[in-house]
Amino acid sequence: MKDTLAVVASSDACLSAARALAVQLDIPCLDCVSPEEIDAPAQVLYLGAQLELCATGRKAPGPVFVDFVGGSAAHRRKFGGGKGQQIAKAVGIRSGFYPRVIDATAGLGRDAFVLASLGCEVLMLERNPVVRALLEDGLRRLREAAQGDAELAAIAGRLSLEQTALPAVEWLFRQAPESQPVVYLDPMFPGRGKSARVKKEMAAFHLLVGSDADADALLEPAFAACYYRTVVKRPRNAPFLADRKPSLSFEGKSGRFDIHTKHGVPG
Known part of the structure; x- marks a missing residue:
């Protein structure tokens, strides 16, 4: 999983939580960067107001996340x-x-x-x-x-x-x-x-x-x-x-x- 997935944070406010999640999942944390600006890995977990699984790159489709509210x-x-x-x-x-x-x-x-x-x-x-x-x-x-x-x-x-x-x-x-x-x-x-x-x-x-x-x-x-x-x-x-x-x-x-x-x- 280390070669195919990483964690990124939406802002400095989320960075500590993003790093903790990366340790929990034993995958890299790329700190604060937009998924569309990443060439590799192919997927990231994007941590902001909610946690999203995103494909990377400029033409990537929308994110996947769990929504029990809306x-x-x-x-x-x-x-x-x-x-x-x-x-x-x-x-x-x-x-x-x-x-x-x-x-x-x-x-x-x-x-x-x-x-x-x-x-x-x-x-x-x-x-x-x-x-x-x-x-x-x-x-x-x-x-x-x-x-x-x-x-x-x-x-x-x-x-x-x-x-x-x-x-x-x-x-x-x-x-x-x-x-x-x-x-x-x-x-x-x-x-x-x-x-x-x-x-x-x-x-x-x-x-x-x-x-x-x-x-x-x-x-x-x-x-x-x-x-x-x-x-x-x-x-x-x-x-x-x-x-x-x-x-x-x-x-x-x-x-x-x-x-x-x-x-x-x-x-």
């Missing part, structure tokens, strides 16, 4: 369809029943935030240290915004990041059998063809994270740890995770939720 997260929280959303049905949300969810492949935390906004307590697992830093920064800003917003305060109280940084497979294997109500899996899937192209802004993120080549190994410990169900989010035409047929699936235009049930959720 943008698409705010729009979906207000207009996303509530308990009628497929993700809500997939995890088993019912009136008066909001299961605790382990999001074992949290990524940028978007689905975790949706579930927390719907009433579930969500614990995010994320093994990539850079993505974890982005999530920590997003949670920090969510908690700051929540100080003046009761609705955000309730959501912030339900959303957390596992602090051990263990790989999800190991974390799940360490859990007692049937101790976690719902386990949610959304492993990165290698894209093919034009339909799988991602937005330019996400190119840096996909370059950093890659595909989860070991994703199949998640299903067994996830299903062992869950009590009600394990939910797997997949592209619509993707094969079943670990080639294991689910109990049922909810299919949309571009994706689907495969549900592996163990015990029925309360009616």
